[in-house]
Amino acid sequence: MTTSIIGYPRIGAHRELKFATEKFFRQELSEAGLQAVAAEQRKENWQKQAAAGIDFIASNDFSFYDTTLDTAFALNIIPKRYQNLAISPLEKYFAAARGHQSEVGDVKALAMKKWFNTNYHYMVPEFDDGTTIQLDLTKLLSEYREALALGITTKPVLIGPFTLLKLIRFTGQTQISDVQNELVRAYAEILSQLVTEKVEWLQLDEPALVFDLTTEDISLFKAIYADLLPQKQTVKILLQTYFGDVRDIYTDLIQLDVDGIGLDFVEGRKTAELIATHGFPTDKKLFAGVVNGKNIWRNDYQKTLDILATLPKASVVIGTSCSLQHVPYTVNAESELSQDILRHFAFAEEKLLELKDLNDIFCHGQEDSLTANQVLFAAKRYQGNRAVQSKVAALGDADFTRTPDFSERENVQKAIFQLPKLPTTTIGSFPQTADVRKNRLNFKRGEISKAEYDTFNQEKTKDWIKWQEQVGFDILVHGEFERNDMVEYFGEKLDGYIFTKNAWVQSYGTRCVKPPIVWGDIARIQSLTVEDAVYAQSLTDKTLKGMLTGPVTILNWSFPREDISLKVSTLQIALAIQEEVLDLEQNGIKIIQIDEAALREKLPLRQTDWHSEYLDWAIPAFRLVHAKVAPETQIHTHMCYSEFTDIISAIDAMDADVISFEASRSDLSILDALQANGFRTQNGPGVYDIHSPRIPSVGEIQDVIRRILTKVPVEKLWINPDCGLKTRGVAEVKASLENLVKATQGIRSEL
Template identity: 60%
Template sequence: MQTSVIGFPRVGELRELKFATEKFFKGLVSEQELEALAKDIRKKQWLKMQEKEVDFIPSNDFSFYDNFLDAAVLFNIIPERYRELSLSPLEKYFAMARGYKGPAGDVKALAMKKWFNTNYHYMVAEISDKDEISLVGDKPFKEYEEAKALGVETKPVVIGPFTLLKLLRYTEKKTEKDFLQQAVSAYKAYVEKFVSLGAKWLAFDEAYLVRDLDKEDLALFIALYQEILSVKGETKVLLQTYFGDVRDAFESILALPFDGIGLDFLEGKETKNLVAKGFPKDKLLFAGLVNGKNIWRNHYEKTIEQVKDLEAKGISVVLGTSCSLLHVPYTLEGENKLSAEVKRHFSFAVEKLSELLDLKKVLSGKAESSVLEENKALFASVRPNSEDKAVKERCAAITDADYTRLPAFSEREKIQKEEFKLPLFPTTTIGSFPQSADVRQNRNAFKKGEKTKEEYVAFNREKIAEWVKIQEDLDLDVLVHGEFERNDMVEYFGELLSGFLFTEKAWVQSYGTRCVKPPIIWGDVRRLSAMTVEWSTYAQSLTKRPMKGMLTGPVTILNWSFPREDISIAESTKQIALAIRDEVLDLEKNGIKIIQVDEAALREKLPLRKSDWYSEYLDWAIPAFRLVHSGCQANTQIHTHMCYSEFTDIIPAIDNMDADVISFEASRSDLQILDSLRENHFRTEVGPGVYDIHSPRVPSVEEIKEALEKMLKKIEKEKLWVNPDCGLKTRGREETLASLKNLVQAAKELRNEYC
């Protein structure tokens, strides 16, 4: 029995890469110092996997920002606006990821989207008609030789040519077909270089194969690999897929001379049936049976049964992770506040290496009997404090009427126009303001017991008052309290609900240097008491302008947590929806008339195949949101916000959420969502983001006006709101003030023109 890992967390055990990269952005460390740290992180990970007897250890899974961006740079897919910058190659790379404004020029960042059905974001590389795909980089080769020097033979991984071509953004007339031969030549050169280096295995990650594919897609896939594989010589090639099954492409994959095929047996609901129809005896099956996306222990008995079933069919199996371990925290070792009884149910990236080793030994007949018995006892036990009978009964009592808000949207819209009397193009922000060092220090001091609750609350009230005054001075129309009491939009609520557990250091990369610490849904969920009412009502008492109550929606709380595996995610989301509903009604009762329930991650668990969208997800996710606000009065305005996903193809479902106002990320996608809004006769009032908050750039008044004028060609002026594309917690104070000043000025100038 051999084992394989697709990828490993790259930010380091204690987020070393994050902090060093942010220092590099500020000029506090040099490129050489940053590169040295990255080399040390890679070394530790390779040796850790070698220690755990992983047979197929990945290299080139490391990235300073994003693997898709790495592949674009490797293959010369760099838009001209970045090439022209007088910066070092690494600085240009970061300019593509974050944008740049300085002595060398002024450029926006590339678009950023969710990576398939995960909370990880990738950079959408662009290619123009005059660009040429060719092998120009050396990162994979340097890292392979770096590992070799340590005595570690690795399996270099790279985004495959099919996924690369399908996910590129084509900015002019040419499409993926026009770049076919260039991609073939570039990837052939890539393979030939590794052949010359003596690499034993190469892995091409082709996640796009788990989507719906048509005949043209399959023809493209076959045309690419028929030529690329012709130069592999003695080097073996693994086609690696994940996040689903490859039902459309399975026969095409088998017909090509791959030496190994990696399939996801956890999210791939058809994978077992596909393999049962026949799998070549001359190929290795890399079976993804250790979950790379969730943190619960592997059920050894079930996994062993699946492997033995495959081997009984004459299939040569390599046991592996279902996807990269990038999507789980680094290790449980630093989680000192969780009890041993609780921790024994979990497995992070390092622990999953141990699980692979356990399973390898059991399947090879080398493990002690206690290994399997202890795991069996774990799954036979009942987790303490995980069941709440009252929550289950309340969920069971929900009726169809609980999902419907009355009166209908068209009538509510008229009532709310009269209620709030907002000007044309009302201005607002998404919710959070900069989490400056003093804000974080206040929260940390309170958590450590160094500040009393009274001192903690007093500080936050001062901050709220300061930023309410700032918003009034800026002349924003609808205000927010700033969320200074919140560490994270999901973790904050999870800490105030029953059924959640929290870690100290279980950080997971979301994008670039942004890491999140997802809560763990341990059991049934209920609201214990009001969570935001005190902050919102205090903020409202400071101003006559409308103050938004700020909540996170049930689907996002579920999707940005590690979910239970003992009940369905639909049932778990329903429990959370009831808890958020209680908070919405409490806010309304206490005079908060505009309430924003963010569903930033609505699309995250959307099945990758369109045929499964409604039956497996939208049919319960959309009603869960409606359940949250269906009890509100007509003159209470419900907002929601969504960011960094492709929403154009689910616009009808989003409209069916029956919110009153929806704000979208739009700045990094060049407002592509607007066409879909118009085509689908989107009724909800809408605020497409007018500038990118994930970049340090300050947009000019003219730039924002230009974006708004584009919007007005597709959106009725009475329905258009003006806002940034996301919350401002990660931005600095000065750039925030400058950006919002320009936003308000742009809205006012446009308002004058249209009035």
Template identity: 60%
Template sequence: MIQTSVSSFLRIGEKRELKFATEAYCRKEISENNLQDIARTLRIKHWQLQQTTGIDYIASNDFSFYDQVLDTANLFNIVPKRYRDLKLGGLDTYFAQARGYQGKNGDVKALAMKKWFNTNYHYMVPEFDSATDIRYIGRKLVDELIESRENGIKTRPVIIGPFTLLKLADYKDGRKATDFITPFVTAFTALLTELGNLNVDWFQFDEPALVKDLSLDDLALFKALYQPILAARGSVKTLLQTYFGDIRDGYETITALGFDGYGLDFVEGVQTLELVQKHGFPKNAALFAGVINGKNIWRNQYSQTLELLNKLSNITTLTISTSCSLQHVPYTTENEEKLSNQVLAHFAFAKEKLTELAELKGILTNSDTEALIKNKRLFDGTRIVRNTELLKQIANLTEADFTRTPAFSERENSQKAHFNLPILPTTTIGSFPQTREVRANRATYRKGAKTREDYDKFILEEIKKCVQYQEEIGLDVLVHGEFERNDMVEFFGENLNGYVFTQFAWVQSYGTRCVKPPIIWGDVTRHQPITTFYSKYAQSLTQKHVKGMLTGPVTILNWSFPREDISLRESAQQIALAIQEEVLDLEANGIEIIQIDEAALREKLPLRKSDWFSQYLDWAIPAFRLVHSKVKPQTQIHTHMCYAEFEDIIKAIDDMDADVISFEASRSDLSILKALKANNFQTQVGPGIYDIHSPRVPSVSEMTTTIDNILAELPLEKIWINPDCGLKTRSNAEVAESLVNLIAARQAVIDNL
């Protein structure tokens, strides 16, 4: 009998209830009991929604106040000593790891944060050191299981598996993954024993690290962890859940271990079907086939999915599932009032994906022929008319369109003479705080309660104050503050043809940070200048240079919901040509330093190294070069990247041919510096010297030490001084004090040279 499963559901709520409650708790506006009540309400609502829709396997422990990896670390007592020493309560210790802490109990930075595989989600990096004492101590997983039962809902608890946890971790004191095999086996065995005592039917181990390149040592580590864990499972059935790709490097080894079920991704797993057909599938195991895309928002084409499932008809126990957690898509299309029904008909957010699973089950059991007919009708129609002029422009691109002249070294010398900046020049990444007043101005204008003239008057006044402040504290290269922008991608999408926009399609980026990705509906072109008005005004206020601030084509693509009817390469080139027009407009209006952010460059980098250049970097890097290839030699091109592992693609980043690149570096302890040095990185570089995502103000001495550490690895003449990311999420007070300390730290370093 066909059944349905959701590997994990989203947790932020239909209207971001969890975000607002968590932020209120962190501001001490509500109590922990209030926060827990809101969380409980959300969990029950989400379980009931899945139950009502007819989902057979519903996950529990997929809820998190901040991050599922951090939850798992805390469940097993993996909390670094510096956070324990704060002597805070359990939830506050948890948030100290996630957000940092600065108060009467001490001053600590947050844990490092990195991209979650090839998604826009960010996880907290677990730390293992000589003091790590892995034990099963947490109650969250069992408490939420019991909570679901008390509300009449049978759930399958889910957890990040030990292999993925060890592969994602940061190791200190000379420790390595194999040092923690025995304690992890003991801890997971204790958890399974308790679940057995609670008569749990199924338990889900999430092991997405299995879809990456695996060595023989990796497979040995996986076996060393799971052979004893599976031997101790008792009556609990175990589901090994993978996602974001296929398990080609270990398929036979992994499927021979004896899990009761295997969750395989048939959406991003390009070889998954081939692996099953070539090597077979364990006769006594259940296949949880991930056929509903958990990362994109387009409707599933039932005819294609049914064709795929027909090829799996020899599997004895088959369950149709989401390809991954639904935390990567918005809640529902039902709240969208501004998009037509004709447009919305093509979208499936989380709630709609539940219905797709139920309908596919109905079709497979011959009880829902109407759903299949309706779906076929949707895909038989013509959705858009292609832009033939744009297609011709892309077809005519040559190598010269992707190449800037003269070469970097010649540009660098002429730019240094032209700009005459001091050593260790200071700047910020672009955005300044989005205060309540800034957001209210935008909201009032969008509601039609304010004219465009009054809206711009407010923005220009904010820009003026921002420029004056930067001059007062002594920054060398200024920004206009981006007060006109709601989001670095959505803002540009709103000013390009080919996009559609939602009202409530929020997804979690990290912690309480949510974004509302625009949707690429058709061919993308620019219909009018986007940023020139504000940048030109800011530059008129000062003799110092003000950076023009743009978002790059790869980030715009990666932080949008992309089309599925054309390639990512073609989409990137369309966006690049549109942003190129904006770059040239800025230059023509006297903006001589232009920052083109590529914060999400690594986002869609294939998880297997063998695919990096053939399937991604071969178009992503040229798309960036296409944007700036036509600017004058003295125009200085900056870019910015954040919260990802860049060390292994440093050479590709250098090939972007920017003049200055700023990196997030503070949370990762400046780990990128050695890679820059080892690869003779030619581009000038601004490693972020403090973390802007933590609600703490770094001291002058802390930042002085950071700059000294940078100077120990990189040439003085190559270094810029800046925060690690934009400042929009911080308060004015935090920004003011932090930037003053940054300027003081830079001066202290110069005084000691």
């Protein structure tokens, strides 16, 4: 058995699960109907992998929302506020994922954070003092049996106990040491039930091992597995890591009584070196992650074979570097791109075939596919844009420095804008309702003219500008009705990008994104937003924000090139966005927001690598975008759904004038970091969670503002929601924002 998959996409090749789940939310589909759609998606995934000849196929990698949340529910790590709701178990699960507001109760959702260094978001398990770990393996066992009924034997997948403990948020007095033994007993019971079920392999995912590990972390991991492994009986355990190397614990790992160890050879910079230095035991299988599970480019077989040649051939299982949930389903769904382009890509289905090819070459000497692959990589894919390359090469220190300094700009801007205390604004987008989406689709299909398309969007903008004025917002936005996505929209107007039609990947829950692909050097060839911003500003005497996406986020939310560095690609994008910033300023837009929602996404997981490998160029890339604007122009940025507390100093160094943060789902945890670091930038920690359908009351928002004011000086504080509002409904958005403004006005009166 020589090929393995860590996990597979689960939204459906045509987003079937997404659409069915959203129908369930709207009560347009029964729970039985939703379960039927889910079963069909699992069946298709398993059969696709089996047909490709994959030996180790995963089960329990499917989820209605998030596998971390699934693991928490399997272990009864469920806060009482959800358990006490008089609704079905599946509805309680969704309540934890997205909040719940009805006659049976009003609860907020669990916190949501980025999954390591990806654009996927996981639900943070919450352990309160009343939690008792109790095992419910219904989901895992039923899905294993489903596959078995299809004639497919799978390895169930579960988040390992060490990683789970590191992800859990403890809300009371309970600490890791208090639950460690209880959790080990639960995992031992899992093994016992799997023995009864005659399961041969269990995959325990332990990606937390690729962080910088402290002595305490290593002791915790060793203690957990010292207690657990003697109880594995006949079940073989694959301890799977990904997103980096395990340099801090490798020598301990290879001594464990596990049957397989999964190591990442793509992002794990030291993985090959660790094996060369310390060897790999002959009594274990080495699950070698050599096919990139995050990016969509074809695998260079010869480079991969060179890696495999250094490994113990008898022990190797060829696999992906991480779950394939981070790439789209199949290149075959892309009918609008030429074969000359598509032949360079491998989505999830094609990566299965790459594993089969590598297996045939490495294990069986069948080299036909190697020859074809070498021909592909020998051809020149892209000619290059010399003008863009020269601009990047000519950049110097002065290009990344804005003058005058922050404090002088702050005084200038306060005198110009004359804003009240606690100025109110939103993050940028308003609901993309069915008619907005239909207008865009009709235009793409050629069923309406450009003039008709623009007129519709302008009417939407006019309505929402008027509404914002009536409600009493201080700084307005135009609503972004012309934008399909905060990255794809810009990429469509930049030279160097190409776009897919069906290459969707899951971001969180039912939220899917379609990342554009960086094909070549990036250049601005037309105005991106100026016309829409100028029109919107003409509708109001209040100040309106121009809305852009920053270069780091554009790059991080794209599928990047692999033939040049991330730094160079990002600087190319930064120069293009800089041109747009200066154009907006020239056309009278006085506040420009440059979103960097994904700033942390490619931050190395090891803190020792943060500056040298990322922050030392990512932060200057943002500064490059706004370094040439006048002191009177106010630069905003926005960040969401990541842990920013440990890079607050770097964020301050972005030299923006105002920054808004996601904060409500993380219980305002960022405030302590702002205070401790003497954060100089004006800031707006989000006062309510927009990823939940519940509507916060005026009193609830006022309580949040009062809490923020204990940590943030009033002269630095802005009031805004957590994030953009494009995915929400009109009624809930208007009610929530009206409450936000009323709450702010009330606090102003108190002040």
